[in-house]
Amino acid sequence: MKALQIMAAAALILAGGCATTSNNDEQYRLLTQQMQQLNKNLETLTKQLEKYNRQATQKTGNPIVRNRGDIKTLATIKLPKNPTDEQIIEYVQKISNATRGQNVFAPDDIQVTLLKKIGPGHLALLDPFLSESSHHLHYALPSLVGKADKKAALKHLPQVPDLIKPIVQHGWTEEAKEGFFMALQHRYNTWTACQYAKYFTKTPKDRSRLIELYETGKDTSRLYSLISTFKDIDLKKITDNAWKNHRYAQDWIKANYAKYAAMVGNLDALYDWLSILARNSYMSNNTDNNITLVMLTGQTDDIRQILSWFNKNKSKLYFDEKEKTFKVREK
Numbered sequence: 001m002k003a004l005q006i007m008a009a010a011a012l013i014l015a016g017g018c019a020t021t022s023n024n025d026e027q028y029r030l031l032t033q034q035m036q037q038l039n040k041n042l043e044t045l046t047k048q049l050e051k052y053n054r055q056a057t058q059k060t061g062n063p064i065v066r067n068r069g070d071i072k073t074l075a076t077i078k079l080p081k082n083p084t085d086e087q088i089i090e091y092v093q094k095i096s097n098a099t100r101g102q103n104v105f106a107p108d109d110i111q112v113t114l115l116k117k118i119g120p121g122h123l124a125l126l127d128p129f130l131s132e133s134s135h136h137l138h139y140a141l142p143s144l145v146g147k148a149d150k151k152a153a154l155k156h157l158p159q160v161p162d163l164i165k166p167i168v169q170h171g172w173t174e175e176a177k178e179g180f181f182m183a184l185q186h187r188y189n190t191w192t193a194c195q196y197a198k199y200f201t202k203t204p205k206d207r208s209r210l211i212e213l214y215e216t217g218k219d220t221s222r223l224y225s226l227i228s229t230f231k232d233i234d235l236k237k238i239t240d241n242a243w244k245n246h247r248y249a250q251d252w253i254k255a256n257y258a259k260y261a262a263m264v265g266n267l268d269a270l271y272d273w274l275s276i277l278a279r280n281s282y283m284s285n286n287t288d289n290n291i292t293l294v295m296l297t298g299q300t301d302d303i304r305q306i307l308s309w310f311n312k313n314k315s316k317l318y319f320d321e322k323e324k325t326f327k328v329r330e331k
Helices: 002-021 026-054 069-074 087-101 110-116 122-128 135-144 147-156 159-171 175-188 189-195 202-215 221-227 235-245 251-263 267-279 289-297 304-317
Strands: 317-320 325-328
Touching: 069 110, 069 304, 087 110, 087 122, 087 135, 122 135, 122 147, 135 159, 147 159, 147 175, 159 175, 175 189, 175 202, 189 221, 202 221, 202 235, 221 235, 221 251, 235 251, 235 267, 235 304, 251 267, 251 289, 267 289, 267 304, 267 317, 289 304, 289 325, 304 317
Parallel strands: none
Antiparallel strands: 317 325
16 A cells, blocks of 8 residues: 555656646646546555455454464474484474464475475374374475375375365375265364365266265265266256255355355355355455356445445346246336
């Protein structure tokens, strides 16, 4: 925003200079209008920034503080050359201690780089840390799983779905099938696992199990993109079942189930999805969601406006199967 203010100030100076050196009153008038419009645009952007700042504030009124761990301490942590098992455990524990309180995680965090230095062959040692659901350790897993870690990787897969990536990379998919399905059934945060589901669709039975997992798994909405490509299935029935089974889940889980049911014509699911977006600004500001909103309703991507449109026309809304959009039935 500061850059925008500087740009606006520079433009005003430029306009003033032009006006004093030009004898053309019309040009001066046009420049004045342009600067007035620029000021209005700047004011609008300022209001939008203030709105986003408010949305990033907790209900207590305290701004959200992004904590990435104790960076200074992390920078001093070193893994000895040819470390013993005890030294590896101590190394991981130090990283874990310096990470306490962290609330923002990313694959390029320094902790991930540090953990990757351990290398493959020690997965069984990391058992206690795997059960802690460490984000950083999960990001580092592809660098920590080698051929010698096969037994440990397959053992932990049902509790650690992110292990599926190195498991697939090593070609252990057949042996991992049951553990993979168990992970999808019982675990949350299965985004990575769902991405690898295509490796478990070899037989009609496998595909049926994935459909069942989409309908009943704790957090499997991301299977939709794969399941929607299956032939000879009743996609509307499947998405309806999945949405109904997750209606009382937390918003961040059930949002996509409602969305996908709405995309094939479920009016109640559409209302549920709109309500979720209205309650959660981070979802309504998502580009993919906004595009889907416009496609499904033909309205602007302002969630409050769309929800108002829905409530006003609910009794007259129908789903156009050909155009895949909800329309208001004419009298």
